[in-house]
Amino acid sequence: MRAKPHHGETSLRSGAAAPAIALTIAGSDSSGGAGTQADLKTFSALGVYGASVIVALTAQNTRAVTAIHDVPLDVVEAQTAAVLDDLDVGAIKIGMLSSPDIVHTVAKALEGYDGPVVLDPVIVSKSGAKLLRDEAIDALVSTLLPRATLITPNLPEAGALLGEPAARDDEEARAQGERLARLGPAVLMKGGHAEGALCTDLLVLPGGGLSRFTAPRIDTPNTHGTGCSLSSAIAAGLAKGLEMEDAVRAAHDWLQGAIRASDRLKVGSGHGPVHHFHQLWSDQEPRDEVTS
Template sequence: MRRDQASGAVGENGQGIAAPARSAPPAIALTIAGSDSGGGAGIQADLKAFSALGVYGASVITAVTAQNTRAVTRVHDIPVDVVSAQIAAVLDDLDVAAVKIGMLSSPEIVAAVADALAGFSGHVVLDPVIVSKSGAKLLRDEAIAALRERLIPRASLITPNLPEAAALLGVDPVLDAAGAERQGMQLQALGPAVLMKGGHGEGAECTDILLRTGEAPLRFTAPRLETANTHGTGCTLSAAIAAECAKGADLAEAVRAAHAYLHEAIRAADTLKVGAGHGPVHHFYRQWELHQ
């Protein structure tokens, strides 16, 4: 039988099957973060969010963690030169439109990522991962200063939760929206737009506040959902923002779409029933509904 050279497919009578017309290349986003062996956060959550939102995902692993829904039991940093080589390999070949940055545990890795992205002109969304959902420290104290000095000024947007914002500023955390806005403005003075996440706040509603230079603050509010399955929410939100930016949305549109996506992924989280601790959000709630 003859194999069709264009498609590689073979018909029942030995005739080649015409290949489908090529579509436009996909939007591409790159995640630079740690690996979560439990699949709920980090690189795994980012790639799931990219895929769920129709974006091709590339990845650079900065650390390998041994973790599940209950705890992080081991963290192994990837050698700095390997982190740099991964970034160079991706950017040398793929047309990356947006980068999401997550777990960077050491000052050396922070510096390597900052240097590797020096010539990158697309969107950079930085999620300053400091502590895991289970309480494990994922960013060393000495790396916080490096993050503040080397990467935050380079980012288009940073997405701290309330404890992370306080750690970056060296102050006590706040719980109210007014305090969150005040701390967000202090972080904005370092250069990037800031999305202050309200998941650690109080009240029946959860409010995220987007602060941009020369623009009025934008608030994204949703009812606070009662569930223990919120592992990977920060990773997922920042990855979703990067995905929307990669597709061409402006920052406000990207945050609005990502906020809505995450809310529904949390709402559907209890249907997954993964693990005995803080389970993951349901990244594919839209897609899986079609097959149930």
């Protein structure tokens, strides 16, 4: 890989400061609410230039996933090499990787990258479709999890990574997070699948540190892509140079706003997407007619 300027430095071509850049390696969502599309929207909403490597094409909407097609491995490798050879990538977010071969291909492609990596171990979609094959879980744990800077499993995903039942309370979540952290990365145990009026995410650091991020549970069906958006928001913060806890806190707060504003979108008839651009779009209702 050739030497590249760090973000914030002046570009010789334009005279402007280079932006922070984040790369998403994930599957495409044809409805735009999750996966690569959600990641790129998140990067843009948070002022980060987004690049992408698509590892799978999915046919899905707010109700269901109806088809998954894996991208050929050589194309996954070529996409990754093309981005990392030319762009100053400040952080990488990894999402859906459906097969062991894709997991190993991505791990190999990242061997020369030494920046932060956020791994969102996507196993099941919001609609209940299985996105990660059983045999790919072992590959994920053995190859990519130790390479990650942070992993962001929800409670069922954390249990699946450990081969255990999902945590039922805060203490079990903390214990599972600590076991995962012993494998190398920091762990954000997402508490959205727990019950109660409050939702608590636990950040467990490899050295033993623990932070809690608590917010009121929002009563809305529009939660499609929340995990993708949170992990990519954390990657955006890391690409900007934030410390881990600060990046998680900023992402957590931003996602709360995106979920609260999701009812304004009215997209689809199932689990709708969050409002990635809630801080940027006008609150005015769209006009029924356009007049000249």
